[in-house]
Amino acid sequence: MTQSWSEKLFSGFRKTSERIGSNLTGVATRLDDATLDDIEDALIVSDLGPAAAARIRKRLSDKSFGLEITQKELKESVAEEIAEILRPVAKPLEITAFPRPQVILVIGVNGSGKTTTIAKLAHLFTEDDYGVLLAAGDTFRAAAIGQLATWAERAGVDIVRGPEGGDPASIVFDAVKQATDTGIDALVVDTAGRLQNKKELMEELAKIRRVLGKLNEEAPHDVVLVLDATNGQNALSQIDVFKEVAGVTGLIMTKLDGTARGGVLVAAAEQYGLPIHAIGVGEKMEDLRPFDPDLVARVIAGVS
DSSP states (O other): OOOOHHHHHHHHTHHHHHHTTTTOOSSOEEOOHHHHHHHHHHHHHTTOOHHHHHHHHHHHHHHHTTSEEOHHHHHHHHHHHHHHHHGGGBOOOOOOOSSSOEEEEEEOOTTSSHHHHHHHHHHHHHHTTOOEEEEEOOOSSHHHHHHHHHHHHHHTOEEEOOOTTOOHHHHHHHHHHHHHHHTOSEEEEEOOOOOSOHHHHHHHHHHHHHHHHHHOTTOOSEEEEEEEGGGTTHHHHHHHHHHHHHOOOEEEEEOTTSOSOTTHHHHHHHHHOOOEEEEEOSSSGGGEEEOOHHHHHHHHHTOO
8 A cells, every 4th residue: 555745754864753752652751861761762763862862851850840731732842842943943945036047956865866856846846837957067967867857758848968978067057048048947067976075075165156256146045955854963074074075055854654764853052053954755756745844853853
């Protein structure tokens, strides 16, 4: 049987949600240190990070320590505390640039789901009746151009591409010109995802930015980092590197259906405060959705 989008999300966090309040039952029990320890441990194991887990524990303790509480009430309280952390960073990726196009650079390490995320973003924008053009700026990886072209076809949008090993800045230049001439609303640019040589990547992105600036001094309007939730805390070190290299303005997290470590979303919100635009739970075109902080908080805590 095919799972719905929210069921996929719940399945990714099941291990965490089952641990929260596991020593409580439907009958009210006093909230004590042992239960708070269990909650903190469950949140850390799910990669919410020590800071967020400790903050949630303290707020639960301040509000309810020694009071009678059921498992359901506890989970609802945990969900509310997680939502408090996530709500300030929930921000859809909106097309507001004038003049058009809005240029969105999409960055991330190879394997993060970057290329498929670009196509899914294009799908979301076209659903809202925006014109979208893709630019295949990852010329370093042999499969990247073909993969993006395949996804562009599925999303029903055009793509500007060049030869493998070509100059990404030249492709981006052509794409901006085409988008401007044809009145496209959003230009979404794929970029190389290699982190082994930070200097090379930094120079490449700097060159892309210079070229963009010549055609549209406001561009890029967004620099979106795609993170793979299965990387857990390692995703945070990627934020550090890409913030330095590329000036990240927002995050998208993928593969939240296949990991018990997706709580890194909360750690990222707590540590960086960067906007979280969307989350993904699968390979299908409709599996990327705008980030809903209250839903994700309920999912982590196991509140159906």
